[in-house]
Amino acid sequence: MRVSDVMTADPTCCSPETTVREAAELMADNDCGCLPVVDDARHVVGVVTDRDITCRCVAQGKDPETPVAEVMTSQASCCGPDDDVDEVARIMSDSKIRRVPVVDAGGCCVGMVAQADLARTDQQQAGNVVGEVSEQSQSSSRA
Template identity: 40%
Template sequence: MKVSEIMSRHPITVAPDQTLGEAAELMQRIDAGFLPVGQDDRLVGMLTDRDIAIRGIGAGKGPDARVSDAMTKDVRYCFENDEIEAVARNMGDQQVRRVPVVDEGKRLVGVLSVGDIAVRRDALTAGTTLEDIAQPAGSHD
């Protein structure tokens, strides 16, 4: 089964020059804990609620700081034609709960989450992935 068959399509993005306050309000409005960061039709980062708390507020930045000040720049992604099982293994290895999905031109086309795998694929794959994600790891950048 391909990622494109179960991914969530049309993800809402935030720009790197928007403020953390704007991003947090958007997260609240759409009930999400992360946002892909896009610029000029390209994926340039990911922003999570944890990024806002740790790299933003925890680092002394206020709601007027830019998304680019707190986002994760080293984005792990997959392609829409990748096999679900391979991507799920990578998610477990990298300890991420969701991954942006790009097309052949590396343009953002969706997001794949552990929840997508559980609901649309199978609970066993999702459970194994989540077990790997939950393993203690070193510090996160």
Template identity: 50%
Template structure:
């Protein structure tokens, strides 16, 4: 199975120039905890509710702080035509629950989550990845 068969294709993309309050409102409206951050049609970062809380509020930044000031710039992603099992294993290894999905021109085409994987793939790969993700630390960990 390919990533494109499991991903969510409709993804809101935040701007690095938006405020963290605007990003948080969008997350609330979408019932999502993560947004890709784009510059025109290129992916330049990811912002999570945790980024807003830890890198924003906990460091004294107010609601008018810019997304670029708290986002993760080391973006991990996958390709829409990659094998879903391979990507799911990788998510466990790099300890992320969601990955932006790009085409071979590196344009954002969707996002894939462990929830998406669990729905379409009943072979337990989502649970295996979650076991890896639940280890302390990881690429998107706030404890550097």
């Protein structure tokens, strides 16, 4: 299965100049815990998470008007829409991250994939296998 099958397309993004307060408001409004940080051409330059805001801003007593660039995680791991979900799951596990921006061939942000997206995929695949096995068992018992 490909990333494009499970990702959230066209995610809400912010710029490095966005304030931490604005980023937190975007997260609250969009019910998400991570925003890709993009430049004017939508190239990913980092990500900012609710944890980044908590640990790198609030806990350190920084002003909520601090630019996201000062608290974001730069060097974000990214994947492509045609990448295999198993490979992205491995990247998440190895890097201990829960969300990965999806970029096109030009490096522009086109989506976001989260562990929860992959978990739903695993449940669907498991359900399909159980269904197929059940169908095979019923067919065999009728023969």
